[in-house]
Amino acid sequence: MSYAKGLEGIIAGETAISQINEEAGGLRYRGYALNELCEKSTFEEVAFLLLYGHLPNRAELAAYRQTLLNLRALPERLRLLLEQLPKEAHPMDLLRTSTSALGCFEPESPQRDQYAIANQLLASFASCMLYWWIFHRDGRRIDTRGGDDTIAGHFLHVLHNKTPDETHRRALDVSLILYAEHEFNASTFTARVIASTLSDFHSAITGAIGALRGPLHGGANEAAMELIQRYRTPDEAEAGILQSLKNKEKIMGFGHRVYKHSDPRSDVIKEWARKLAAMSEEGQRQFAVAERIEAVMRREKNLFPNLDFYSAIVYNRCGIPTPLFTPLFVMSRVTGWSAHIMEQRAQNRIIRPSSEYTGPAPRAIIPLAQR
Numbered sequence: 001m002s003y004a005k006g007l008e009g010i011i012a013g014e015t016a017i018s019q020i021n022e023e024a025g026g027l028r029y030r031g032y033a034l035n036e037l038c039e040k041s042t043f044e045e046v047a048f049l050l051l052y053g054h055l056p057n058r059a060e061l062a063a064y065r066q067t068l069l070n071l072r073a074l075p076e077r078l079r080l081l082l083e084q085l086p087k088e089a090h091p092m093d094l095l096r097t098s099t100s101a102l103g104c105f106e107p108e109s110p111q112r113d114q115y116a117i118a119n120q121l122l123a124s125f126a127s128c129m130l131y132w133w134i135f136h137r138d139g140r141r142i143d144t145r146g147g148d149d150t151i152a153g154h155f156l157h158v159l160h161n162k163t164p165d166e167t168h169r170r171a172l173d174v175s176l177i178l179y180a181e182h183e184f185n186a187s188t189f190t191a192r193v194i195a196s197t198l199s200d201f202h203s204a205i206t207g208a209i210g211a212l213r214g215p216l217h218g219g220a221n222e223a224a225m226e227l228i229q230r231y232r233t234p235d236e237a238e239a240g241i242l243q244s245l246k247n248k249e250k251i252m253g254f255g256h257r258v259y260k261h262s263d264p265r266s267d268v269i270k271e272w273a274r275k276l277a278a279m280s281e282e283g284q285r286q287f288a289v290a291e292r293i294e295a296v297m298r299r300e301k302n303l304f305p306n307l308d309f310y311s312a313i314v315y316n317r318c319g320i321p322t323p324l325f326t327p328l329f330v331m332s333r334v335t336g337w338s339a340h341i342m343e344q345r346a347q348n349r350i351i352r353p354s355s356e357y358t359g360p361a362p363r364a365i366i367p368l369a370q371r
Contacts (some may be wrong), residue, residue: 010349012189017050018181028265029181030054038268043151043176043332044068050181050339051118065149071123072154073145075105079131086138091129091327092218095211098128103202114345117201118338125331126155129324134158151331152176160319167279168318170270172328175314178265178307179329181336183258187211187218191337195344196351208337209330215252220308221325223252225295225316232285234292237249241296255295255307265307273310276317283317 019028027034037046041055046063048056056064074082081101085094099121108117109250127144134142147157148164178272179365182188191208195201212218231237244251255262273290277283290313297303315325 007353012184012353013344014347015183015190015340015343016344017336020183020258026259027182034178034265035268036227038174038177041177043173043180046121046177047178047335049339050335051115051342067119068123068151068243069145069149071120072127072231074124074127074131075102077105077127078102079141082128082132083135083141085132090213091133091323092159092209092213092330094132095125095128095314095327096206096213098125099202099206099209103206108201114201114342118342119333121205121334121338122151122331125327125334126158129327129331130155130158133321133324153329155331156318156320164318166247167275169271171276171314172318174272175269175311175328176332178269178311179332181339184216187333188216188337188340192340192344193351195341196242196348199349201338201341204341205337208333212326212330212333218326220252220306221312221315221329222322224309225312225322227252227285228290228312231289234288237289238296241293244299245300249300250270251293251297251303254301254303255310256304256306258308262304263306266305266310269307269314269329270305270310273317274312276314279317283313286316307319351366 017030019031020026021028027039029046030053032055037049041049042061044065045055045061048054048060077103078098082094082098085097091162102120102124106112106120108114124144131142131144134140142158144158147154148169150169151172152175153164153169156169156172184192187208190211191204194204194207215223228237231240241251274287277287290310294305294309297305312322312325313330316322320328
């Protein structure tokens with residue numbers, strides 16, 4: 001029996017949700033080219049597409065945005081729990097716990113089907129994250145119901161307590177589109193494995209968050225920001241990266257398991273990073289450092305930036321604290337996870353791969369007195 005480490009190159013199932021084909025332009029969501037969705041659609045339209053299978057018309061989009069707006073409020077018991085979670089907790093742990101708690105407080109049932117759960121999680125993740133963040137840092141109990149009618153605008157409005165600049169809002173909106181779905185990645189596959197056991201929706205999402213928390217999957221955007229902020233000038237960055245490579249250190253934000261030549265999502269987010277960086281001297285400095293790091297990595301290791309690298313600059317220029325970068329990934333990817341859970345349930349067979357045994361040969365037990 002042949003196998004591949006990490007299941008690389010192994011087809012583990014069928015999906016109609018997204019397709020990765022580097023030679024044919026990169027990534028498509030339900031047949032639509034991702035770069036075209038970023039240019040012509042909003043994140044709410046893409047969320048609707050992933051969950052319901054088609055792009056909404058004007059009336060459907062208005063109704064869907066209102067549905068999500070109505071779901072922003074958090075149950076009182078969840079707010080109390082968020083206040084009890086430690087300030088020092090990682091925000092990913094907060095979202096994992098919030099998801100599990102919602103599964104207890106408002107579980108999936110005939111009256112609350114999988115679409116209702118998916119939409120509640122999509123609408124409330126920003127509320128959970130910001131309620132906890134602001135309570136523990138400013139001592140305020142915020143009202144999570146108001147703000148912009150888009151998820152990106154709502155997040156920035158609540159975080160900064162003011163209406164966001166349209167360029168920042170749209171940059172974050174595009175980022176959420178780019179992060180929404182990516183075929184059978186580690187967290188999505190985790191969600192499908194859990195769903196295949198006929199477990200509940202909240203458990204599958206909780207497991208997916210746990211998988212994304214690992215630094216080899218999520219978290220690279222946080223590491224990329226730390227790297228970029230480490231250097232003041234492009235020359236200093238080049239010298240530092242060369243030394244890190246000499247020391248055989250891993251440079252986060254470069255390369256990708258399924259892309260061999262470039263990450264098509266990176267090209268889109270890089271232009272938004274360039275646009276936001278041009279608005280301030282600090283942004284221009286960050287972007288110049290990032291481009292030099294990219295040049296060194298291409299020259300020395302033939303590695304390209306993935307989505308996480310320039311996303312770090314976009315989030316930083318939007319005034320988002322670095323610990324919230326990966327939770328923003330969750331805020332977006334919950335749409336893809338939810339679509340995959342629904343797809344797995346529709347044609348389910350429990351996912352149970354085989355393994356190749358590498359342990360000891362058959363042996364007899366030596367009596368205890370003789371060992």
